[in-house]
Amino acid sequence: MKLRRLALVAALLAGQPALAHHSFATFDLATELTLVGTIKEVQFTSPHVWLQVLVPSARRGQTEWSIEAGAPGMLLRTGWKSTTLKAGDRVTIVTHPARSGAPSGSLVRVTLADGRVFGPGGPPPPQPSRH
Amino acid sequence: MACGSSAISSRTPSIPDIWGVWMGLGGVTDADLRYRNSPFPAPQFTEWGAAESRRLATPITPGECNPWSPVMFMNGGGLFPIQILQGPNVIVILHEAVTQPRRIYMDGRAHPAPDELLPSFLGDSIGRWEGDTLVIDTIGTNGRARPINGYVAGAVTSGVDTAPRLPASDQLHVTERIRLAGGGQYLENEITVDDPKTYLKPWTVKRYWQRRSDIDLQEYACTDNSRRDAEGQEP
Numbered sequence: 271m272k273l274r275r276l277a278l279v280a281a282l283l284a285g286q287p288a289l290a291h292h293s294f295a296t297f298d299l300a301t302e303l304t305l306v307g308t309i310k311e312v313q314f315t316s317p318h319v320w321l322q323v324l325v326p327s328a329r330r331g332q333t334e335w336s337i338e339a340g341a342p343g344m345l346l347r348t349g350w351k352s353t354t355l356k357a358g359d360r361v362t363i364v365t366h367p368a369r370s371g372a373p374s375g376s377l378v379r380v381t382l383a384d385g386r387v388f389g390p391g392g393p394p395p396p397q398p399s400r401h
Numbered sequence: 402m403a404c405g406s407s408a409i410s411s412r413t414p415s416i417p418d419i420w421g422v423w424m425g426l427g428g429v430t431d432a433d434l435r436y437r438n439s440p441f442p443a444p445q446f447t448e449w450g451a452a453e454s455r456r457l458a459t460p461i462t463p464g465e466c467n468p469w470s471p472v473m474f475m476n477g478g479g480l481f482p483i484q485i486l487q488g489p490n491v492i493v494i495l496h497e498a499v500t501q502p503r504r505i506y507m508d509g510r511a512h513p514a515p516d517e518l519l520p521s522f523l524g525d526s527i528g529r530w531e532g533d534t535l536v537i538d539t540i541g542t543n544g545r546a547r548p549i550n551g552y553v554a555g556a557v558t559s560g561v562d563t564a565p566r567l568p569a570s571d572q573l574h575v576t577e578r579i580r581l582a583g584g585g586q587y588l589e590n591e592i593t594v595d596d597p598k599t600y601l602k603p604w605t606v607k608r609y610w611q612r613r614s615d616i617d618l619q620e621y622a623c624t625d626n627s628r629r630d631a632e633g634q635e636p
Contacts, residue, residue: 315626317465317498336628343497343619344480393479396429397611
């Protein structure tokens with residue numbers, strides 16, 4: 271059931287036109303970067319939700335990444351709760367990285383240790399027509 | 402004003418019930434084909450409109466938390482719900498991502514005289530029922546809202562939107578014709594944009610929402626954590 275719902279959301283997001291809150295041109299939408307790390311902080315805030323993620327790096331020990339998701343209401347309507355992620359959680363994140371090279375990106379999807387996958391928010395699944 | 406006359410009461414049942422939460426169907430690829438938003442027409446800009454469109458074509462103008470114009474408010478993009486509170490003399494429309502409500506005055510008043518009108522992001526709206534259709538007339542915008550079609554790039558997961566930005570100036574005049582469809586489960590809004598400062602001629606689009614009794618609007622306090630406004634284009 272969960273998988274079906276996620277598949278539906280993914281299908282909806284694939285056709286999402288450009289009528290969003292604001293620009294994500296800052297991020298390289300053609301590139302997907304995978305980060306494996308630990309949640310430092312979840313900012314379940316407006317206008318957008320941010321995940322602060324500590325990722326081990328060779329040079330500096332670890333790097334703190336800022337990962338931007340959609341609006342909190344969007345996330346709630348696509349399966350998230352404000353408590354879905356908490357500090358200390360191990361996560362695998364796929365992100366569109368910032369063009370600037372800064373440790374930042376927009377969320378494509380996050381996979382939790384228990385295998386659950388959450389996206390960046392988007393339209394909720396439509397209600398079936400009743401007529 | 403006393404509203405309990407039998408004349409009013411007997412007319413009340415014929416007024417369509419648009420109270421409730423509605424979710425825009427823009428971007429919902431498997432939505433019923435009958436209720437699919439029409440695309441924006443290719444804009445025919447005035448000289449000022451073309452320049453303003455270019456000015457708005459960056460991710461940071463205007464600011465991330467700038468309010469919306471009434472047209473973007475009613476654009477039915479599919480990401481945020483609206484909630485219609487339908488009173489007898491005023492209809493209030495809330496939008497999850499916009500702090501300001503739209504107030505549609507239904508008491509028969511005219512727009513304020515130009516020197517009495519306080520320009521605002523959402524403008525001054527008056528409405529009336531023409532049969533089953535709610536007709537809303539809006540003027541008095543301040544021209545500082547975001548473009549009608551949002552920012553230069555798209556949603557969280559979509560590609561970059563390279564279409565020209567569609568400004569809404571302080572000369573904006575919007576006519577909306579709203580009616581129920583699909584047995585009351587859908588809302589259709591035919592929006593005509595007449596903005597002679599920006600466009601050479603008026604243009605019209607249709608926008609659709611689905612009734613969603615299962616959805617509540619969430620709070621949206623844009624300035625709470627607007628890291629893009631604080632940090633500019635570089636996150």
